[in-house]
Amino acid sequence: MLGSARRIALAAAVPPRRTPHAEQAAELLGLRIRFIDVAPRGTEEGPPLLLLHGHASRLEEYDALVPHLGGKRRVIVLDLPGCGRSDKPADTAYTLELYEDVARALLDHLHLREADAAGGSLGGNLTLRLGAREPDRLRRLAAWAPAGAWDPMTHWLLVARVMRRLPTLFWPAIWIQSRFWYSRDWAGRDEALADAFRYYREAWSPGFFRMYWDVGHDQARTSLFDVVDRIRQPVLLGWGDRDHALGMGHGVRRLHARLARSRLHVFERASHSLANERTEELAREVERFLAEPG
Numbered sequence: 001m002l003g004s005a006r007r008i009a010l011a012a013a014v015p016p017r018r019t020p021h022a023e024q025a026a027e028l029l030g031l032r033i034r035f036i037d038v039a040p041r042g043t044e045e046g047p048p049l050l051l052l053h054g055h056a057s058r059l060e061e062y063d064a065l066v067p068h069l070g071g072k073r074r075v076i077v078l079d080l081p082g083c084g085r086s087d088k089p090a091d092t093a094y095t096l097e098l099y100e101d102v103a104r105a106l107l108d109h110l111h112l113r114e115a116d117a118a119g120g121s122l123g124g125n126l127t128l129r130l131g132a133r134e135p136d137r138l139r140r141l142a143a144w145a146p147a148g149a150w151d152p153m154t155h156w157l158l159v160a161r162v163m164r165r166l167p168t169l170f171w172p173a174i175w176i177q178s179r180f181w182y183s184r185d186w187a188g189r190d191e192a193l194a195d196a197f198r199y200y201r202e203a204w205s206p207g208f209f210r211m212y213w214d215v216g217h218d219q220a221r222t223s224l225f226d227v228v229d230r231i232r233q234p235v236l237l238g239w240g241d242r243d244h245a246l247g248m249g250h251g252v253r254r255l256h257a258r259l260a261r262s263r264l265h266v267f268e269r270a271s272h273s274l275a276n277e278r279t280e281e282l283a284r285e286v287e288r289f290l291a292e293p294g
Contacts, residue, residue: 016199019060023085028105029098031087035059035078035106038070046290047139048074048112052103052119052126054273055147055219056174056212058084058199065275068283073290076115078106082211083203090206094214096222100130107137116290118142120238120275122215125224128255132230141231142286144238144274148224149251156220164213174200174212180245183271192276228258235262236289238282240270248272263289 021036036059049069053061059077066075079086080099092098103126107115117127117138124146131141163169178196182189200208237259239252256264265285270277 014194014198016202017060017063017195019063021063021066026106026109028102028109031081031089031092031102033078033081033087033102033106034085035076036066037110038066038075038077040073041071043072044074045072047114047116048076048110049290050103050107050115050117051075051077052099052117052123053077053080053083054119054121054123055215056083056200056208057122058203060084060199061273062275064279065283068280069287072287073116076106076110078103082207082215088203088205088207088211090210092207092210094211095218096126096129096215099126099215100133103130104134113137114139116140116142118286120144120146121272122147122219125219128224128231128235129227131233131235132227135230135232138233140234140236140290140292142236142238142289144282145240145243145248145272146224146237146252146255147219148222149255150247151223151225153220153246157217160213160217160220164210164217167209170209170212180243181271181273182277183240183242183269185269186271186277188276192273224255225258228255232260234289234292234294235259236286237262237264238267238274238285239264240267240272240274240277242269242271245272 021038023034025032025034051062059079062077069075081102082088082094117130119127124143125148127141127143131138178193237252237256239249256262267274267278274282
């Protein structure tokens with residue numbers, strides 16, 4: 001098992017995995033944003049699906065998921081600012097609002113008047129926030145383990161304010177955070193963790209460091225419960241029953257109770273990163289949900 005930071009560090013000599021899909025780039029809000037735009041394999045049924053990745057992640061997070069979702073619909077995935085191979089300026093304030101604006105700008109760039117949106121963790125948070133902002137543009141929303149399914153966390157704000165001043169603390173912080181991503185008995189856990197740390201070493205820069213703490217701070221100080229009553233679209237919520245960090249299980253059930261039109265699917269023996277641990281089950285549930293009428 002790659003159960004220590006040292007063994008993960010040794011894997012850094014191998015380049016991080018790159019997406020097999022054709023990469024594109026667009027200038028959006030003054031930032032160069034990398035994305036993929038994968039056409040359906042057959043006749044397109046339904047609007048395109050915009051996938052939003054997790055905190056400090058990249059579009060490769062969904063490489064395994066895209067083929068399962070792309071049979072009957074176009075799938076678009078972007079690197080959010082500060083992440084992947086998108087621009088990482090050190091003088092930019094990285095906020096949830098910036099991420100929402102960039103996602104909307106990408107839809108404009110692609111001339112898409114209607115789309116569905118989905119994502120996990122930070123991506124789930126953004127999916128629901130975008131749904132509240134764009135009720136006439138985003139038709140259906142799928143969010144698994146969405147960050148922000150909590151009340152504002154003042155204690156985490158104090159921690160983030162201290163740690164964002166010390167770049168060397170990024171590595172122990174991300175190592176601790178990564179312990180909660182995957183179930184310990186998931187067969188792909190070791191390689192997924194090794195690849196994540198290879199990516200962090202490649203992406204590391206002052207802008208990446210700022211993005212990590214800025215977005216973490218913004219997520220800690222905000223709550224989805226402040227916008228949930230404005231979400232009128234149908235929503236699919238997903239939660240792995242081993243994902244209890246930051247009260248995730250309780251928070252997702254609260255969201256389910258508050259949303260006007262939602263369905264909750266619980267993934268058994270799964271943790272936080274459902275797109276990796278439960279790729280086929282997640283794709284099946286999302287695809288079924290998006291195909292529903294109304």
